[in-house]
Amino acid sequence: xxxxxxxxxxGEATRPVPVWLMRQAGRYLPAYQEIxxxxxxxxxxxxxxxxAEVSVQPVDILGVDAAILFSDILIPVEAMGMGLDFYEGEGxxxxxxxxxxxxxxxxxxxxxxxxxxxxxxxxxxxxxxLSNRVPLIGFSGAPFTLAAYMIEGGTSRSFANTKRxxxxxxxxxxxxxxxxxxxxxxxxRAQIEAGVQAIQIFDTWAGILTKEDxxxxxxxxxxxxxxxxxxxxxxGIYFVYDGGHLLESTPGSGADVIGLDWRTDMxxxxxxxxxxxxxQGNLDPCDLFMPEDELRAKVDSILRQGQxxxxxxxxxxxxxxxxxxxxxxxxxxxxxxxxxx
Amino acid sequence: xxxxxxxxxxGEATRPVPVWLMRQAGRYLPAYQEIxxxxxxxxxxxxxxxxAEVSVQPVDILGVDAAILFSDILIPVEAMGMGLDFYEGEGxxxxxxxxxxxxxxxxxxxxxxxxxxxxxxxxxxxxxxLSNRVPLIGFSGAPFTLAAYMIEGGTSRSFANTKRxxxxxxxxxxxxxxxxxxxxxxxxRAQIEAGVQAIQIFDTWAGILTKEDxxxxxxxxxxxxxxxxxxxxxxGIYFVYDGGHLLESTPGSGADVIGLDWRTDMxxxxxxxxxxxxxQGNLDPCDLFMPEDELRAKVDSILRQGQxxxxxxxxxxxxxxxxxxxxxxxxxxxxxxxxxx
Numbered sequence: 001x002x003x004x005x006x007x008x009x010x011g012e013a014t015r016p017v018p019v020w021l022m023r024q025a026g027r028y029l030p031a032y033q034e035i036x037x038x039x040x041x042x043x044x045x046x047x048x049x050x051x052a053e054v055s056v057q058p059v060d061i062l063g064v065d066a067a068i069l070f071s072d073i074l075i076p077v078e079a080m081g082m083g084l085d086f087y088e089g090e091g092x093x094x095x096x097x098x099x100x101x102x103x104x105x106x107x108x109x110x111x112x113x114x115x116x117x118x119x120x121x122x123x124x125x126x127x128x129x130l131s132n133r134v135p136l137i138g139f140s141g142a143p144f145t146l147a148a149y150m151i152e153g154g155t156s157r158s159f160a161n162t163k164r165x166x167x168x169x170x171x172x173x174x175x176x177x178x179x180x181x182x183x184x185x186x187x188x189r190a191q192i193e194a195g196v197q198a199i200q201i202f203d204t205w206a207g208i209l210t211k212e213d214x215x216x217x218x219x220x221x222x223x224x225x226x227x228x229x230x231x232x233x234x235x236g237i238y239f240v241y242d243g244g245h246l247l248e249s250t251p252g253s254g255a256d257v258i259g260l261d262w263r264t265d266m267x268x269x270x271x272x273x274x275x276x277x278x279x280q281g282n283l284d285p286c287d288l289f290m291p292e293d294e295l296r297a298k299v300d301s302i303l304r305q306g307q308x309x310x311x312x313x314x315x316x317x318x319x320x321x322x323x324x325x326x327x328x329x330x331x332x333x334x335x336x337x338x339x340x341x
Numbered sequence: 342x343x344x345x346x347x348x349x350x351x352g353e354a355t356r357p358v359p360v361w362l363m364r365q366a367g368r369y370l371p372a373y374q375e376i377x378x379x380x381x382x383x384x385x386x387x388x389x390x391x392x393a394e395v396s397v398q399p400v401d402i403l404g405v406d407a408a409i410l411f412s413d414i415l416i417p418v419e420a421m422g423m424g425l426d427f428y429e430g431e432g433x434x435x436x437x438x439x440x441x442x443x444x445x446x447x448x449x450x451x452x453x454x455x456x457x458x459x460x461x462x463x464x465x466x467x468x469x470x471l472s473n474r475v476p477l478i479g480f481s482g483a484p485f486t487l488a489a490y491m492i493e494g495g496t497s498r499s500f501a502n503t504k505r506x507x508x509x510x511x512x513x514x515x516x517x518x519x520x521x522x523x524x525x526x527x528x529x530r531a532q533i534e535a536g537v538q539a540i541q542i543f544d545t546w547a548g549i550l551t552k553e554d555x556x557x558x559x560x561x562x563x564x565x566x567x568x569x570x571x572x573x574x575x576x577g578i579y580f581v582y583d584g585g586h587l588l589e590s591t592p593g594s595g596a597d598v599i600g601l602d603w604r605t606d607m608x609x610x611x612x613x614x615x616x617x618x619x620x621q622g623n624l625d626p627c628d629l630f631m632p633e634d635e636l637r638a639k640v641d642s643i644l645r646q647g648q649x650x651x652x653x654x655x656x657x658x659x660x661x662x663x664x665x666x667x668x669x670x671x672x673x674x675x676x677x678x679x680x681x682x
Contacts, residue, residue, distance in 0.1 A: 158626070159627070160627055160662050163628075163630060164627065164630045164664070166630075167627070167630040168630055209604075211609075244585050244586045263548070263549075263586045264586045265551060284551055285499070286499070286500070286501055289501075289504060289505045289508040294508070321499050321501050323505070
């Protein structure tokens with residue numbers, strides 16, 4: 001197997017630097033679009049053969065060094081008892097939003113084998129189809145991010161309902177976070193038992209918190225998740241979107257790898273994280289609009305900066321956009337391999 | 342006149358610390374809502390008597406130390422030739438989005454006295470109605486933020502069209518930015534001539550740029566605007582939303598005051614800006630959900646941190662939310678005055 005990604009996860013600086021892309025199984029790929037013409041997003045997540053197929057596509061087409069399970073961070077939230085829909089271009093809708101004691105009581109813990117069997121089946125099929133070419137990454141949302149989605153009932157600009165609950169109803173927020181944390185641990189354990197070789201926790205919304213609030217209301221729950229997976233021998237990546245102001249705190253999560261948003265340049269990020277941290281990132285997804293020569297210089301610059309970390313996994317600083325051509329994405333993967341060889 | 346705000350703008354540390362709130366004329370105020378029941382947002386912007394009335398409301402009701410003109414940063418963009426609509430809960434729509442040479446050619450420069458006379462008339466009425474109780478702040482969007490709105494045709498999550506133009510069509514992006522910069526200078530000059538005593542430039546979207554891209558594609562145009570107003574003797578505030586990673590660059594704008602988003606705590610921000618910078622901010626708007634004792638502690642903490650700057654103007658780290666009670670906003674204003682007396 002191509003071990004570069006797992007070696008880097010464990011803190012071993014490798015040449016060439018391994019690379020994968022957040023949302024690498026996605027709409028920018030014509031092969032993915034072909035499947036999505038016949039089936040909606042949520043059904044695709046729940047159809048193991050097809051979910052496995054789209055997860056493998058970027059390995060075949062781009063030559064990335066890791067596959068990631070095709071799924072959505074809200075899948076376990078639906079299993080907890082919320083209605084889940086995705087509307088084209090609008091993001092997810094979760095119903096009813098969790099705002100009261102009664103809403104909270106309507107939620108339940110999950111048994112992944114019973115409640116989300118399709119995720120575990122996707123992992124098992126994927127393991128076979130990948131036949132040890134590259135490692136397989138599982139994932140979940142971070143507790144705060146899932147809570148924010150659940151409280152808002154979807155995305156939000158201000159997250160006023162979420163912060164309102166934190167400040168006005170801590171006796172509601174705290175058990176909600178406990179429940180989500182417990183679910184997340186069992187969900188990730190099940191993915192690991194089914195065969196994923198690394199996990200990534202996506203904290204999409206923690207960046208709306210000040211460092212002080214993050215340390216109280218988000219980070220401790222992420223730490224509990226990583227602690228809950230200790231002893232399973234599976235490396236963990238922690239990605240906070242738009243969390244530049246939280247960089248000094250994130251290694252406290254206990255993650256093996258810190259994923260970096262594109263906003264903070266890698267050199268600055270590493271100097272704030274300290275040299276003993278493995279980093280993942282952080283090309284601006286929109287840099288894939290650059291002409292080849294500019295893209296080459298940009299990739300080279302990130303690779304050079306990444307050498308100051310303990311180890312580096314190349315990635316985008318956020319998910320790849322549907323507007324990007326897959327040829328450009330492939331060029332980027334090739335450039336990473338070539339320039340770090 | 343209450344000179345505290347203008348003194349602080351000029352770098353003089355004052356006791357008590359002056360305070361105003363971004364979006365202080367807005368939906369959280371019942372008196373504002375009463376007017377909005379009869380008239381839509383854009384019409385309100387264009388009706389000088391009423392726009393002046395809502396601008397004065399927070400001075401009377403909250404006791405803030407400055408008034409800000411009620412308007413919208415997209416008003417001059419409409420005058421440049423774009424269609425502008427506001428849809429409840431969805432943000433602005435600008436038509437047609439600027440994507441081609443032809444779109445760009447459809448835009449024109451503006452003569453504020455002819456194209457946006459209602460803004461200048463609002464300023465003149467406001468000056469009378471305020472009768473020197475507190476200073477009046479005028480404002481505009483920053484060129485990059487206006488360009489992003491114009492290219493996307495509204496808000497966006499990824500700003501893919503904007504960055505695509507930057508990287509794929511620099512020969513389109515550059516003259517667009519030049520035109521917006523020229524319009525912004527004449528728009529702010531006209532506000533100053535009509536009587537505003539300070540100006541704030543809102544850079545809502547510059548935070549999506551890396552520091553490198555910001556220094557090339559956004560900051561130089563902001564500097565040109567501030568340079569274009571030199572010699573008028575009017576202090577300038579520059580607020581970048583979600584721009585924590587750009588802090589070291591922002592003083593290069595030439596602004597007298599740097600507005601701070603809530604994400605980066607003030608102490609960290611000041612240490613990165615340097616002690617010779619006057620700051621404005623930066624309470625999380627959602628902290629107004631806090632119970633009084635917690636809010637008091639938070640306001641006190643920000644005031645203490647603010648003492649490390651050259652001077653400090655208290656504000657929120659973003660606009661006040663409609664969900665906040667105006668009594669809580671008034672409490673915050675009182676707390677600032679009391680705790681910094």
